[in-house]
Amino acid sequence: MKIKKLFSGCLVTTCLIAAAAIAADNSKMMSVQVKTTSLRNSPSFISKACATLAYGDRVEVSSTKGPWSKVNTQKGATGWVHTSALSPKKIVLKSGQETAQTRASNDELALAGKGFNSDVEGEFKKQHKNINFIWINKMEKMRVTSAEMQRFLKEGSITPREGGAK
Amino acid sequence: MLTFSPAKGQILDVLSDIGAEIGKQTGALTPEQAEAIKKAGKAVNKTFEAITPEQEYYIGRTVGAVIINKYPPYDNDQANRYLNLIGQSLAQFSDRPETFGGYHFLLMDSNEINAFSAPGGLIFISRGMLNCCKDEDALAAVLAHEIGHVQHQHGLQAIKKSRLNSAFTILATESAKQFGGQDLKDLTTAFEGSINDITSTMMNSGYARSCEKEADKTAVEIMKRAGYNPNGLTEMLMEMKKHLKPGGLDFAKTHPSPDSRIKDLTKLIGPYQRVTMPVKRQARFISETGN
Numbered sequence: 001m002k003i004k005k006l007f008s009g010c011l012v013t014t015c016l017i018a019a020a021a022i023a024a025d026n027s028k029m030m031s032v033q034v035k036t037t038s039l040r041n042s043p044s045f046i047s048k049a050c051a052t053l054a055y056g057d058r059v060e061v062s063s064t065k066g067p068w069s070k071v072n073t074q075k076g077a078t079g080w081v082h083t084s085a086l087s088p089k090k091i092v093l094k095s096g097q098e099t100a101q102t103r104a105s106n107d108e109l110a111l112a113g114k115g116f117n118s119d120v121e122g123e124f125k126k127q128h129k130n131i132n133f134i135w136i137n138k139m140e141k142m143r144v145t146s147a148e149m150q151r152f153l154k155e156g157s158i159t160p161r162e163g164g165a166k
Numbered sequence: 167m168l169t170f171s172p173a174k175g176q177i178l179d180v181l182s183d184i185g186a187e188i189g190k191q192t193g194a195l196t197p198e199q200a201e202a203i204k205k206a207g208k209a210v211n212k213t214f215e216a217i218t219p220e221q222e223y224y225i226g227r228t229v230g231a232v233i234i235n236k237y238p239p240y241d242n243d244q245a246n247r248y249l250n251l252i253g254q255s256l257a258q259f260s261d262r263p264e265t266f267g268g269y270h271f272l273l274m275d276s277n278e279i280n281a282f283s284a285p286g287g288l289i290f291i292s293r294g295m296l297n298c299c300k301d302e303d304a305l306a307a308v309l310a311h312e313i314g315h316v317q318h319q320h321g322l323q324a325i326k327k328s329r330l331n332s333a334f335t336i337l338a339t340e341s342a343k344q345f346g347g348q349d350l351k352d353l354t355t356a357f358e359g360s361i362n363d364i365t366s367t368m369m370n371s372g373y374a375r376s377c378e379k380e381a382d383k384t385a386v387e388i389m390k391r392a393g394y395n396p397n398g399l400t401e402m403l404m405e406m407k408k409h410l411k412p413g414g415l416d417f418a419k420t421h422p423s424p425d426s427r428i429k430d431l432t433k434l435i436g437p438y439q440r441v442t443m444p445v446k447r448q449a450r451f452i453s454e455t456g457n
Contacts, residue, residue, distance in 0.1 A: 033219050055266075120224065136231050144254040149254065
């Protein structure tokens with residue numbers, strides 16, 4: 001009887017440890033919550049980008065340094081991403097990928113393209129033909145690369161504080 | 167001693183869960199109806215923070231389009247490129263350098279003294295505001311202030327709670343399927359209302375004084391991190407004071423007075439110290455902006 005109790009006690013403990021390990025493991029998984037972002041060699045925006053990550057990509061966070069997360073991608077790459085680009089939620093990109101779990105917990109999963117989306121913008125445009133989006137699209141193409149920023153700051157004798165972005 | 171004191175939202179969640187469960191148990195509701203009530207109950211407790219970065223991006227695009235409809239863009243590639251070099255560099259030093267679509271900056275062809283930031287990072291500066299800037303550090307201060315509004319999501323906070331309730335309730339009860347027909351129309355109505363809440367706050371009533379103070383504080387921090395002199399903000403405000411007309415429909419109406427902002431700034435960065443500008447930085451400011 002005692003052995004049985006001991007056995008069941010051990011089993012419960014093992015289950016709890018396993019559950020805790022799974023929870024800990026899950027908490028390290030994050031999703032990219034911006035259109036695209038760079039995976040960098042070191043935790044700084046002036047560091048060279050080694051890969052590009054896209055919306056919904058899952059990454060495993062192995063460590064953090066200030067606002068930066070060191071991540072492993074599913075394609076096997078390792079590098080640093082600013083944590084503001086990441087979400088703990090799993091982002092489901094297509095409605096076909098949705099599972100019963102999606103309906104069960106909106107706190108753990110987010111459906112990309114749900115809510116205020118391109119369909120809603122399209123409907124808004126239909127109702128407001130005087131509102132023009134041409135310049136918004138032009139603005140979004142106005143991009144400055146990391147190298148251009150560095151050159152710009154250097155030429156203007158602007159010296160970022162050590163550590164840069166927080 | 168550890169105590170548990172649930173937030174009001176949590177209590178409402180529990181109540182809606184209990185109500186739905188009773189309805190299901192007594193046969194008054196089908197399991198699907200009970201589930202819908204639970205989700206709707208949770209939905210109405212959500213705040214602007216539940217808006218995803220992707221949704222914020224779509225709100226920001228339309229807010230930006232409404233701004234451009236009122237203030238035409240200044241179609242000058244060189245000046246806009248310069249604005250983006252300063253602005254996008256500054257954004258990297260904010261606490262929120264990554265937004266869904268990134269930060270982008272545009273000059274508006276208007277002599278009014280105005281600057282707007284749409285949620286998600288689309289930022290607009292009028293030529294009238296540019297004229298209040300005598301050097302790059304002053305212009306950087308204007309942009310950093312607007313980045314501050316984006317970082318703290320002041321635009322999204324202007325959306326009325328009732329508007330968010332409608333949107334989140336539609337989303338919660340219609341969780342899985344693609345939107346179409348009436349759902350899309352209802353969602354667009356909530357969207358339209360949200361855009362109106364934000365643009366009317368930005369253009370007419372102005373953000374709360376506490377939001378402006380927060381944006382100034384953030385601007386100082388961003389400028390220090392990037393390597394610009396935060397006294398540039400003070401100099402811009404001193405210049406703005408000369409240009410603002412009493413009763414004007416621009417910053418005179420939507421922002422605290424330059425004097426009160428300078429007073430608050432002094433508490434953050436100490437007494438004003440004149441900004442000395444490296445020759446090259448001043449030369450490029452003049453050549454790129456024509457100021």
